[in-house]
Amino acid sequence: MFGITVKTIPAVRLAITYRMLSSSIPQTIKKSKMPPRPKFTDDMERDIEEKFLHGGRGPGGQKINKCNSKVQLRHVPTGIVVDCQATRSRDQNRKIAREKLALRLAQWENGDQPIERELAKIQWEQQSKRSKERKAKSKHREAQEQRQQQKLQQTIEEKQLLKSLLEQ
């Protein structure tokens, strides 16, 4: 990482140290202080076409008992389509579909790049994974130290026992 030039140009060295610092100590993210979820606004509500899909053809009404209700939303200005049939409740599916659409629109506005919240989420996951690893490591280290100490104590005791036996 340290090139030959580093010795001669202090500014570069500074930049590298800075970068190293920032990469080794990432900014911690709190789960309670995530960037907000994109909101579904009234403007969006005006721009969408909502469709309910129940498998089209065939008899309906009392003749058939379907338990799924798929909701499809189309955002007319952008042509983005999302659908949802995650739950059995149409009300619930409508809400979830709107959240999904708000997220997709936020991504679209960001040039199809993941939005701030998603990045934060990824970082949060990495962070929690790292902290888990750290905890596991320190736990192992502690256990190992304890074991070593026990061993040491045991050998001391054995030595003393031997000593006392020999002295007799």
Place this chain on the structure above:
Amino acid sequence: MPRISPRILKSVANIDRRLPYLLFECSGNISDAKQELSWIKNELQDANLINRACWLRYNRVPLQYILKTQPFGPLDLLVRPGVLIPRWETEEWCMDLIAKLPEKARQGQFKVLDLCSGSGCIALAIAHTRTEYIVKSVDLSPKAIALLKDNVRKVGLQNTNVQCIQADILRHSEHIYSKDKFNLITCNPPYIPSNNFVKECTTSVKLYEPRLALVADLEFYDNLLQYWIPRTESFVYEVGDMKQCQHVINGLSHNTSWKTGIKYDSNDKPRCVYGYLANPESTIDYVKIFDSFST
């Protein structure tokens, strides 16, 4: 019943060994079967119960009877064998109608009667969202009335203006709430003609849902024309086909004070016939309600 090849059954069994049981009722659609399994897993925690549910689904028991509930608009209603499961079509028109009903009715001013209530979905959805309304409901089946009362409690409306009685409207219409005049009558009557029943209903419906709530032709629409029209200012009746719509519309065509119309569901099938008085005694603007309801 579609034939599902053993190869497909084997491949879905590799994903989850319970999936093949669900595949039959989903007419071979794998993603539908997966969806159903995830609902079952969500609502039943015990592995034995989940396995049993899948076995029951293989025997074509409606999923709603297994999970014991069915969402209806904002409500989560109990369902039980012996009472018809609320359909999405009913939910659709019912929620559309409720959105159009006036929000500010003076206490006890707006009276709704729900006939053939079954689980009580329509009555309870109205009573839940329009709490000042007086809602009365009637059903013939004692099982339905028992379930309806349980649902009133489940939704938390036991201290409100919801009443239900058991009565046969085809025989004793004149004695039911005989002193009341209503602003709105809603009804989801049985509407499958008996000669179509075997041909058009799915196996699950034929085996497990009450025939009482399914099979009839024009009886309930005749009953509407004869007994209920003089006692209400508007009505919404669910229908199975165009013939039943026409029957009601023709029956009221000589009566110039009544306006009628048809509402289609999102599968483009005629689903409701409605009617209202253009110049009612009350101050409620039915034209406004039903103009936007029909579209």
